[in-house]
Amino acid sequence: MPIKVLVAKPGLDGHDRGAKIVARALRDAGMEVVYTGLHQTPEMIVTAAVQEDVDVVGVSILSGAHMTIFPKIMALLKEHDVDDIAVVGGGVIQEADIPKLKALGVREIFNAEATTQELIDGIERIVGETGRDRSRREAGAAR
Amino acid sequence: MIARRAHRDLARAITSVENGIADYQVTAARLAAQGHRREGAGHAAIIGVTGPPGAGKSTLVDRLIEGFRANGETVAVIAVDPSSPFTHGAVLGDRVRMQRHAGDAGVFIRSMASRSAGGGLAPATRDAVRLADAAGFDVVVVETVGVGQVELEIVAVADVIVVVTVPALGDSVQTIKAGLTEIADIFVVNMADRPGANATAVDLKHMVREGKREIPVLQTIARDGTGVSELFAALGARRGAEDSNAVRAVRFELVRRARDEAVRHALAALDSPDAAAILERLRAHELTRNDAIDLLLPMLGGPVHAH
Structure with missing residues (x-):
């Protein structure tokens, strides 16, 4: 079954060309990509992740707000009991912050130099690791 | 009100039927075991919204959500977008227009890729609608992919079908062609502030007048909400009427x-x-x-x- 990914663009910066390129590339790799538009709050992102039952949430942040936005998203995923959904990040994120984000549970950060193929390979690898295999998972089964 | 927990369980139940892990009966039984299922399906009003790509279906659905919520009704939306026949990938973008409802637990929105199906819906859309109904939502709105003239599967799913069009897609001959125009219970000419809106509405009204059923032809501007209250009135009238679609469906x-x-x-x-x-x-x-x-x-x- 296709991998389902939410491509989310939080915060106040209005640049979504990168997010759209990513959405298109993932689509061409055979994934089902939910795109939610600009200016998403962490609450909007997590609501969409819950209702869409995605495998991966990809968050694009260019504004420098990643150290406030990612912790909120991770906390809300836990609160909704969907922290089996993998979170990855992209955009402009300082090297020094990457270990901190990974300590929060963010699976991978794809910086601006990452190719779309690296992104596709990374997402396929992460979905394999999380074991959220949509073709086998029991709906609402206790985890 | 629908519990937040029920959103997660419904979402996963839909995945289960979508991916063929379990059939509807099994999945519905599991929802019931989780305490989310009301007795039997068939309570929800199921509204289909269909029409060509870019006609404003999602924006209109956003207005419908707003209206039903103002009326105290809970709403689930199943929005279908096309899958690539080449890669099987899809970009599901209908949510973009509806994100302001994210904080409202009375609203559940699910995007579905059409997968292999060609009728304007996904193979599991019908089951997803039944699950949302069983989960207790008062209204289920189904938004089809942007359709041409012959993707009519919504007929078999919805109680009431709103066909959304926009001005100047063609002359009056388009309105007498078979297909999409035959399944409408309500016509909406959206983007009614654009040139040609009146002419399009008049063409549709002429077509309707020659038919057997009474079908309202309305004009809306979904972006600012103009005409939406008339659409609600028309929907309300249909919900009370006898089920003329049942045999056809x-x-x-x-x-x-x-x-x-x-x-x-x-x-x-x-x-x-x-x-x-x-x-x-x-x-x-x-x-x-x-x-x-x-x-x-x-x-x-x-x-x-x-x-």
Whole structure:
């Protein structure tokens, strides 16, 4: 079954060309990509992740707000009991912050130099690791 | 009000039917075991919204959510977008227009890729609608992919069908063609601030006047909400009326299932040794294509038509 990914663009910066390129590339790799538009709050992102039952949430942040936005998203995923959904990040994120984000549970950060193929390979690898295999998972089964 | 927890369980139940992990009965039973299911399905009003790509269906659905919520009703939306026939990938973008409802637990929005289906819905849309109904939502809105003239599967799913169009897509001949215009319970000419809106509405009204059923033709500007209260009035009137769509919906669904079944039989028959022998003779130029078809047809198990 296709991998389902939410491509989310939080915060106040209005640049979504990168997010759209990513959405298109993932689509061409055979994934089902939910795109939610600009200016998403962490609450909007997590609501969409819950209702869409995605495998991966990809968050694009260019504004420098990643150290406030990612912790909120991770906390809300836990609160909704969907922290089996993998979170990855992209955009402009300082090297020094990457270990901190990974300590929060963010699976991978794809910086601006990452190719779309690296992104596709990374997402396929992460979905394999999380074991959220949509073709086998029991709906609402206790985890 | 629908509990947040129920959103997660409904979402995962839909994935389960979408990916063929479990059928509807099993999945619905599991929802019930989790305490989310009301007795039986069939309580929700199911509203179909269809029309060509870019007509404003999602924006109009956003307005419908707003209106139903103002009326105290909970709303689930199932929004279908196309899958690539080449890569099977999809970009599901209908949510973009509806994100302001994210904080409202009375609203559940699910995007579905159309996968292999060609009728404007996904193979599991019907089951997703039933699950949302069973989970307790008062209204289920189904938004089809942007359709042309013959993607009509919504007929078999929705109680009321809103066909959304926009001005100046063609002249009045378009309104008398078969297909999409035949399934409307309500016509909406959206983007009514654009040139040609009145002419489009007049063409539709003429077409409606010649038909047997009374079908309102409304004009809206979904972006700012103009005309939406009239749409609600029309929907309200339909919800109280007798179910004139029921027979049509059942016929449509039965024909579809019979066709699927016939296709399965035909494919199985083509795997038989007798069929393989005929295909081998075709390959060896011992038979023409039409000869091969005439020989194969009686094996398919259905009625035989002379070629």
